[in-house]
Amino acid sequence: xxxxxxxxxxxxxxxxxxxxxxxxxxxxxxxxxxxxxxxxxxxxxxxxxxxxxxxxxxxxxxxxxxxxxxxxxxxxxxxxxxxxxxxxxxxxxxxxxxxxxxxxxxxxxxxxxxxxxxxxxxxxxxxxxxxx
Amino acid sequence: xxxxxxxxxxxxxxxxxxxxxxxxxxxxxxxxxxxxxxxxxxxxxxxxxxxxxxxxxxxxxxxxxxxxxxxxxxxxxxxxxxxxxxxxxxxxxxxxxxxxxxxxxxxxxxxxxxxxxxxxxxxxxxxxxxxx
Amino acid sequence: xxxxxxxxxxxxxxxxxxxxxxxxxxxxxxxxxxxxxxxxxxxxxxxxxxxxxxxxxxxxxxxxxxxxxxxxxxxxxxxxxxxxxxxxxxxxxxxxxxxxxxxxxxxxxxxxxxxxxxxxxxxxxxxxxxxx
Numbered sequence: 002x003x004x005x006x007x008x009x010x011x012x013x014x015x016x017x018x019x020x021x022x023x024x025x026x027x028x029x030x031x032x033x034x035x036x037x038x039x040x041x042x043x044x045x046x047x048x049x050x051x052x053x054x055x056x057x058x059x060x061x062x063x064x065x066x067x068x069x070x071x072x073x074x075x076x077x078x079x080x081x082x083x084x085x086x087x088x089x090x091x092x093x094x095x096x097x098x099x100x101x102x103x104x105x106x107x108x109x110x111x112x113x114x115x116x117x118x119x120x121x122x123x124x125x126x127x128x129x130x131x132x133x
Numbered sequence: 134x135x136x137x138x139x140x141x142x143x144x145x146x147x148x149x150x151x152x153x154x155x156x157x158x159x160x161x162x163x164x165x166x167x168x169x170x171x172x173x174x175x176x177x178x179x180x181x182x183x184x185x186x187x188x189x190x191x192x193x194x195x196x197x198x199x200x201x202x203x204x205x206x207x208x209x210x211x212x213x214x215x216x217x218x219x220x221x222x223x224x225x226x227x228x229x230x231x232x233x234x235x236x237x238x239x240x241x242x243x244x245x246x247x248x249x250x251x252x253x254x255x256x257x258x259x260x261x262x263x264x265x
Numbered sequence: 266x267x268x269x270x271x272x273x274x275x276x277x278x279x280x281x282x283x284x285x286x287x288x289x290x291x292x293x294x295x296x297x298x299x300x301x302x303x304x305x306x307x308x309x310x311x312x313x314x315x316x317x318x319x320x321x322x323x324x325x326x327x328x329x330x331x332x333x334x335x336x337x338x339x340x341x342x343x344x345x346x347x348x349x350x351x352x353x354x355x356x357x358x359x360x361x362x363x364x365x366x367x368x369x370x371x372x373x374x375x376x377x378x379x380x381x382x383x384x385x386x387x388x389x390x391x392x393x394x395x396x397x
Contacts, residue, residue: 057217074320107168127369188349
């Protein structure tokens with residue numbers, strides 16, 4: 002699946018993922034998501050209060066500041082190396098159990114693509130559903 | 134499986150997980166663990182010296198301080214947003230190889246549920262064992 | 266598979282992993298990597314500019330300083346506890362999709378073992394390839 006982002010921020014993809022699990026007709030097994038990029042992440046996050054994702058963004062901005070003088074890899078701008086670090090500190094792949102033909106997420110869990118670059122990107126995710 | 138926590142801290146679950154792998158009768162494959170919450174984590178950590186987990190806790194407390202003024206999502210108290218951040222920076226799911234009917238952990242590796250909330254919670258983990 | 270490290274730093278293992286996937290004859294499925302240690306990591310990282318991995322190392326050194334007085338687990342030296350923390354903040358296991366008999370990595374993605382100890386170690390990784 003592809004996700005077009007509009008720049009830094011988190012994008013809910015739970016419904017698209019549930020659709021792919023449904024199409025696979027797997028009832029019990031696992032759903033694996035893999036992001037083919039090193040400057041964005043896949044995360045499972047609280048899905049009720051948007052402030053959680055705002056706080057998350059602010060936390061990361063403080064932890065890994067754009068334009069930090071520590072960084073020498075600045076070819077694509079001040080958000081280039083921070084995007085790679087954010088990716089390392091979070092996740093490039095996720096696996097979620099499938100039960101009754103659906104990703105068995107907790108009630109407060111959503112699956113998000115987290116874009117770390119300031120400009121929009123087209124992000125590619127490979128989804129593999131296995132089981133019976 | 135369920136784990137009842139007594140508040141913030143790490144809880145060893147290796148034995149319960151090995152029991153479920155044993156029951157599955159899978160000899161060679163994978164054991165996947167998924168935590169249905171966004172304010173606790175699943176981790177693989179050094180299992181010999183309890184100081185490691187004490188240091189880990191102190192490190193996280195310094196990195197993501199309770200009651201940090203950065204956070205706006207404070208509905209459930211000063212440890213609410215830090216719990217979500219700790220979850221993001223660690224893991225909601227883990228996969229461990231199964232060999233000879235057991236999780237093939239390294240000798241110093243233990244599987245822990247890491248509770249990030251100060252009060253006790255009942256935490257739900259779905260375990261999926263696949264293979265032959 | 267085993268990787269002998271020469272001390273702290275990241276070691277590209279993409280080719281060895283692709284070789285194991287090829288040997289497995291799986292065309293479509295998943296490749297799971299598990300590291301049997303708590304003082305090194307498995308990561309997927311930008312594979313073009315070595316500065317990325319230098320910056321990553323400097324970032325971690327600042328985030329989790331060797332010899333930090335916060336730490337009480339110092340039996341094996343000032344890089345002992347930082348290695349465990351670096352492991353927690355990154356990954357002990359990774360899963361990559363297999364397509365057309367190869368790990369379907371993005372063009373800029375490489376698989377690395379990240380050694381966090383200052384001295385060289387022999388690191389054991391279990392690779393499980395599943396699918397058809």
